[in-house]
Amino acid sequence: MTQPTRPTPELLAELRKPRPYPAVSVTLPTHRHWPESQQDHIRLRNLLAEAEKRLADDAEVTKVQAAEVAQQLATAADRLDPEYFGDGLVVYASPEEHRSFLVGGSVPERIVINTTYLTRNLVALEARERPYLVLVLSTGEVRLWRGQGDQVAEDHDSGFPVISSGAERDKAPSRDGGQWTTQDFRNMLMEADRKLTAVLQASPFPVILVGLSKHISIYREVTRHGQALATELEVGGLANATPAEMSAQLAPARQALAEADTARALRELDEARSGKRYSAGVQDIWQAAGEGRVALLVVEESLRVTARPDTVEGAERATLTLLEPEEAGVVAGAEEDIIDSLVETVLSADGEVIFVPDESLADAGGVAAALRY
Structure with missing residues (x-):
């Protein structure tokens, strides 16, 4: 089943635009864990049935419009899996479209039929979870991650990862860390810093710097973005981390940002x-x-x-x-x-x-x- 994604600022702006009546918004508090989450899908179906009844009873809504919106709501529900529910669910539907979002904060149980979608819950929840960037330094590469709240994903579309061009990346580090001061390593960090420039211009978010102490020290020597570096996390071995592993490691850094x-x-x-x-x-x-x-x-x-x-x-x-x-x-x-x-x-x-x-x-x-x- 397709799971809803976090709305981007651009998508939020699109969702807030006026639409022809009826535009239906459904919000439902949900549960993260089984067995409570299994009841959420039943509660959602009941809430959508109530929305359909309101549409059918609305003199301003034609039978065709009511049927089209009901179909959009049903399709949205079919694509949701309670296994992935968070603390709340937001569903939007009109005759031409439907969108669903799993959210990490509480929302009221509510149905609203209007000429706009009820976006304030999404907007407020987005404001509670400020976006950030994560620059992960390791021996032979620099990776970029994007995060918001406890959700993180690696960015492969901004020129990252930056890979070292030197053979020394395959060597074992010397005990005194001398390998990390090679020009090849510095060149890699400077290239990553150049690519970070465009990222920060488009997304001026705080940067969490992750790596061994020596890595971080050298990056701070070469970077032109010192003011964007909000906090550090001195830990290695995250070059191939999964999103869940990375999110867990970043918990202290998120607290520092807050x-x-x-x-x-x-x-x-x-x-x-x-x-x-x-x-x-x-x-x-x-x-x-x-x-x-x-x-x-x-x-x-x-x-x-x-x-x-x-x-x-x-x-x-x-x-x-x-x-x-x-x-x-x-x-x-x-x-x-x-x-x-x-x-x-x-x-x-x-x-x-x-x-x-x-x-x-x-x-x-x-x-x-x-x-x-």
């Missing part, structure tokens, strides 16, 4: 406070985000806020009415987690979003922002 992001976010909030560009609390930030004034949104990982966006003087979704979680399915227009919508609004206006550990923003109600003005 800690660096948190430190930078709190520092920028302090600077914004000093410059009177600081906002705290979901209601105040919501209004600033709607005006495109949020440069940096900082959110605690576990923060969930139920609220209803309200229209004020003709301006749609201008303010928020905070609600209790149990009111999400009762109050018209209520959103179970308004934070997802807030994140999407900020990103749509070219703002940045950083998630930080719980209690990092206790004095701000779990969410704060640095404003543009």
Whole structure:
């Protein structure tokens, strides 16, 4: 069965474009492990059956459109395997297409029929898992990996791996590591660094440098991208690692990246406070985000806020009415987690979003922002 892939920024932009009615979005919390995951497929079928019923009862949807969307939903379900489920599932369908995504964060059980797909869950989850690059140094080659969250894959399309041209790559290293200082080895590192230039221009992500201490030291001597090197992992033997092995090894490096992001976010909030560009609390930030004034949104990982966006003087979704979680399915227009919508609004206006550990923003109600003005 074909498994869904993580959406690229380009695909997310495409998914957010308006579509002819009906565009159906289905979100479902799922389980990573058996036997719970076996029930997820049944729950998905039941949810899709409910979506089909809503389409059939919708006066704005023709019988032909309803049948076409129902077929797209069925095809999407057939291509999903519970064995690979994560924490959540997102399915989109219209008369002409269907797309499915396994996600690593919780989503509500929900059906939405509109002229756009409900992308805020995907957008928010993507923001929680920042992309990064991994440069793996070894005796005779340099490999490039791309990662996001705990998912990693080797990049074979950017001129990597870079292979040493010298015969010395086949020699055993001397005890003092002297072999690694040969010109051939340096040439290989410089060639990899040149190819990294184009990669960083297209994908300006932090770089994790992986290799033996001596390898890393020499690469730092020759690189022109020192500012992009976010953290190091001193370990060898990963030249032929599987994605699962590489992901496990990178866990400490991912933690280091997260800690660096948190430190930078709190520092920028302090600077914004000093410059009177600081906002705290979901209601105040919501209004600033709607005006495109949020440069940096900082959110605690576990923060969930139920609220209803309200229209004020003709301006749609201008303010928020905070609600209790149990009111999400009762109050018209209520959103179970308004934070997802807030994140999407900020990103749509070219703002940045950083998630930080719980209690990092206790004095701000779990969410704060640095404003543009």
